[in-house]
Amino acid sequence: MVTNSPSTHLAHEDSGFLTARGLSRSFDGALVVDDVSFSIGRQEIFGLLGPNGAGKTTTIRMLSTVLAPDAGDVTIGGHSVLREADEVRKIIGVCPQELALYEELSARDNLVFFGRMAGLGRREAKDAAAENLGFVGLLDRASDAVRKFSGGMKRRVNIAVALMSRPQLLFLDEPTVGVDPQSRNHIFETILRLRDEGMTLLYTTHYMEEADRLCDNIGVMDHGRLIALDTPVGLKSAIGDPDEVTLEQVFLNLTGRSLRD
């Protein structure tokens, strides 16, 4: 059930930088992502929202070439994730929901290593590591083992690693979980700055005011299906005065109040 008219996205799907068509995936017979289609324009911040277990992470894993869909396809920058995964990997960066770092290594070593894996030369990787650590405000802790970092600092390293490939499209799966307001603001600024530099971002979060503030367009998933797709203002207008209602009210309206997972 799509409560809002899918406005511009589906209509212009061929002009999107990322276009997903009919994506589906099951685990052990349970349909986890069910016929999801949407597109993201260049230099857009796209918010993927939904309750726990809605299928957001599974969708991102399919978009980022590490999980094969049962049906459907995705093109990113004109390349199919199914047939041209290698090309797609050259232009994406992924910041996974769970920290994926080598805790015993320093922040710099983590960044340099993943930079090398993304195809940077030694010198290049070192320079990019310094730049990205500065970007997330951790340059002075570059030599410390990640193990010694606080949760919020690890989150920022997790983001910095994703920037090492200088991606055109960045997937950020709940980057602000467990992060204090200062760090969260820093992450917002980072995201906006990256967008201004030309990056396209797909972003998931459970903080509705965050999505409202940052996202150009929002998709709401529930039970594996994409149930709404619009701008924040468009979504709010559907249930009242967009200046009065909050995105959280829209979210609860769409997904109900029962607990998930």
Next chain:
Amino acid sequence: MLRPLSIAWIELKRFGADRGALAFGIALPIALFALMYGAFGQGVSFSATANMVDLDGGPVAAELIDRVSAFDGLEVEMLTEAGADAALDRSQILTAVFIPAGFSDRLEAGEPASVLFKRRGSGGDSGQVASQIVQGLAQDIAAEFEIRELVRSRLDGRDVPEAEIVATVGALMEQAGVAPAVAVEVRAVGEEQNVLDRLIPGVLTMFLMFAATISAASIITERNAGTLERLLTTRLSVNQLFVGKFLASSGRAMVQALILLSLAFAVLRVGDAATFAQVVAFSLLISAAVSSLGLVVAGLARTEDQATWGSVFLTMTLTVFSGTFVSVGETGVLAFLSKLTPNKYAIDAIGDILAGSGGLVGQGPEAAILGGIAVVGVLVARVAFRTAQ
């Protein structure tokens, strides 16, 4: 193409950053070698203490004590009569030899003399042996005096000076001692001349198996931590990732091999620099073979625990059936089973190199078999390799 090397390098770096793992990796081999050295390093030879009490104080008693202390493996502990009796009473010592007063005088006068052995209980194994040796040496001395007396009595009346008799008999006795009529040769029985030649390669192989399988099991940790999946969103292909993991595991096994072999060569002095180089070179092949087995275990295991216990089970089974610690002989079921373990070929080849027979070049068949295990293992592991949870 350098990416697999980067993966191996970062893994070694992580191993190095984990002080605990590194300490274990070095401390355990040292402990093991200390144990092996203590048990087998000096050869299995006899050593005991002869507790002696000299109530005579004469030259012959001194001569006996000298000869006892000159005997290989025997040390002399001089005690007073009261001290020896008290120590025997308190079981601090189990045997003591008393040289009675007048011992030297009697022998020099050509009369029979005796020494007194006191023992507590059976006297203990080494006490019994020490007593036998002292008895033998005392009899030797007595025999010398007896012979000297016989010679003197035969020459009685002819004008031979006493000093010449003593000197000639002494020289003849010494000559007989240096070149005895009955020569005794000691020959080791069984195929292994040197237990270390077998134990070192056996322990080396076992350690490499643990190192490689445990390092391969870390793939499961990485899979759970999400770094493996993250790597696949980069330009790294699954094949490159797999090769990187294989190199990492082999590299870590080689680090362990270098530590172990350096210790073995430095502490146990099992060979020269050339032998060391050959053994290290062959260890590369062993590392590759055991790493491929480790990757198979890691591929089949679902959890870290399964992988760890799979590694322990595999390593222990192969170690036991290879005959690392117990000889399995040349024929029979055990000998057949040992031929199914890679350990056997590693042990045979390195044992040969250590024993100086054949060197590295002579190990063609063993090298071929270990290489085959590495190749087949890598292919099977590649099929079992999973990157996502």
